Amino acid sequence: MESVDLLYKAIYILVIFGITLLIATYSTYFERKIAAFIQDRVGPNRAGPFGLLQPLADAGKLFFKEDFIPARANKALFILGPGVAMLVATMSSAVIPYGDMLIVGGREVYLQAIEVNIGVLYIFGVVSLGVYGLMIGGWASNNKFSLLGAIRAASQNISYELAMGLSLIAVLMMTGSLSLRVIAEQQAGFNWNIWYQPLGFIIFLVCAFAETNRTPFDLPESEAELIGGYHTEYGSMKLGMYLFAEYINIFVASSVMATLYFGAYNFPFMENLREAISDPVLANNVVTLVGVGVMFVKIFLFIFFFMWVRWTLPRFRYDQLMKLGWKILIPLAILNIILTAGGILLKDYLI
Amino acid sequence: MTESLFYFLASLTLLCALMVVISKNPVHSVLFLIITFFTISGHYVLLNAQFLAVVNIIVYAGAIMVLFLFVIMFLNMSKTGDSRMKTSTISKFAGAIAGGLLFIVLISALKDASVVGYNPETYNSQVGMVETLGQVLFTDYLLPFELASVLFLVAMVGAVMLGKKEEGESHF
CATH class of the missing domain: 1.20.5 (Single alpha-helices involved in coiled-coils or other helix-helix interfaces)
Structure with missing residues (x-):
């Protein structure tokens, strides 16, 4: 690879990393604002205009708090836990195509950190690692509530991973590729996968809630019975890291859903916009930049949906959660695969 | 570049695999085993077998080791008093003999082995x-x-x- 390309990739990865952190930071603010709106309150409004500096104030507070480690805790793993959670959370945004191709000075620049022909599997692998941060932290705290939280996290993640993988398989059968860029390109214009995979999308959405430990699936950290679950013993920025990793996971899950089911950077009348501009290079760049905007609008809508559900629905009971995962979602996902296969065969037969 | 990467990964793999055996705490052993799976996946990537690399992580690191960790955390072996399992002298002898025999078999098998190269003209780099x-x-x-x-x-x-x-x- 040329050094210019390498430099560009490095800059792009840093930019995506920065955007991820920024969105995660402001998710905390919007979560509180949306909660306040739903509960008919005002929400944070003291720090800066509309309380916009609240996340910075929170971060400052967390950093300056005492960094406390319980006496009987496993010190190394106690520190490692939040680190693993953050690392795994930020890893998966590497393969997501946030935009199509820009042409800068005759050079084609793809708005994707790495293009691998196993992108979907990569994301699936990283998602399956997400539970380690919780498990390590929960166990190392040497607290039975934390341990219970860690164990709940593990069994919940494993149960919902299966349904998630099965719902992904239907998408892969349609697109015939594991590369996220190819999947995004096939949904050009308004030809989004959601029109063909409504059931698969709903299964994936439910599993995404479970994998990110969001209400109604936030049993690993349920405050009522486990006093915070796996992060009961955590304080200061280590707790902040766990909460932060959750918001990064929401952002990544939203990007994945937007890419797989809602056409990634594609938007209706894309080709009309491309033809309306005479200069092909300019046309391409304009369409790409609008596409990036559209992609982020979709992501923000999904993040809003995550928050909306959190402040609307109560938490599941643990046996209900297991029953939903194993007895409803997995059979539905298998049914979805059979339906998709039938549809593909029928289409081949008719044409 | 690739060669130095290989040596780095190989030494890391061996180190972590050793730590799996040496660690007193079973949870540490499991975590080292997970790192070992990652480094092995790194080897697969070096061999241009990305699919195998990711499947290795999904199946072993993502599913099986979570269950291992789950069980070990449940049993909580490190906290009960007899965490350092007492091994009798006879089992140490038995272990040494069994390990030594395996070592001899490996050496005798690898003694006459030769490295099979590949033909650069017919080799397909996309095979993985x-x-x-x-x-x-x-x-x-x-x-x-x-x-x-x-x-x-x-x-x-x-x-x-x-x-x-x-x-x-x-x-x-």
Whole structure:
């Protein structure tokens, strides 16, 4: 690879990393604002205009708090836990195509950190690692509530991973590729996968809630019975890291859903916009930049949906959660695969 | 570049694999085993077998090791007093003899082995890619592939049978 390309990739990865952190930071603010709106309150409004500096104030507070480690805790793993959670959370945004191709000075620049022909599997692998941060932290705290939280996290993640993988398989059968860029390109214009995979999308959405430990699936950290679950013993920025990793996971899950089911950077009348501009290079760049905007609008809508559900629905009971995962979602996902296969065969037969 | 990367990964793999055995704390052992799986996946990537690398992580690091960690955390072996398992002298002898025998067998097997090179002209660097792998699995090795999936199904049914509650058994 040329050094210019390498430099560009490095800059792009840093930019995506920065955007991820920024969105995660402001998710905390919007979560509180949306909660306040739903509960008919005002929400944070003291720090800066509309309380916009609240996340910075929170971060400052967390950093300056005492960094406390319980006496009987496993010190190394106690520190490692939040680190693993953050690392795994930020890893998966590497393969997501946030935009199509820009042409800068005759050079084609793809708005994707790495293009691998196993992108979907990569994301699936990283998602399956997400539970380690919780498990390590929960166990190392040497607290039975934390341990219970860690164990709940593990069994919940494993149960919902299966349904998630099965719902992904239907998408892969349609697109015939594991590369996220190819999947995004096939949904050009308004030809989004959601029109063909409504059931698969709903299964994936439910599993995404479970994998990110969001209400109604936030049993690993349920405050009522486990006093915070796996992060009961955590304080200061280590707790902040766990909460932060959750918001990064929401952002990544939203990007994945937007890419797989809602056409990634594609938007209706894309080709009309491309033809309306005479200069092909300019046309391409304009369409790409609008596409990036559209992609982020979709992501923000999904993040809003995550928050909306959190402040609307109560938490599941643990046996209900297991029953939903194993007895409803997995059979539905298998049914979805059979339906998709039938549809593909029928289409081949008719044409 | 690739060569130095290989040596780095190989030494890391061996170090972590050793730490799996040496660690006193079973949870540490499991975590080192997870790192070992990652470094092995790194080797697969160096061999241009990305599919294998990711599947290795999904299946071993993502699923099986989570269950291992789960069980070990539940049993909480490190906290009960006898965490340092007392090994009698006779079992140490038995272990040394068994390990030594395995070592001798390995040495005698590898003594006459020669490194099989590859032909740069006919070698296909895309052989580890998922498309090629799928093509081979569903044409040349269709029967073994399908038989393996039947075997998985049988194992799954067996697991469900074992996990099922007997008539009259108490709910815990």
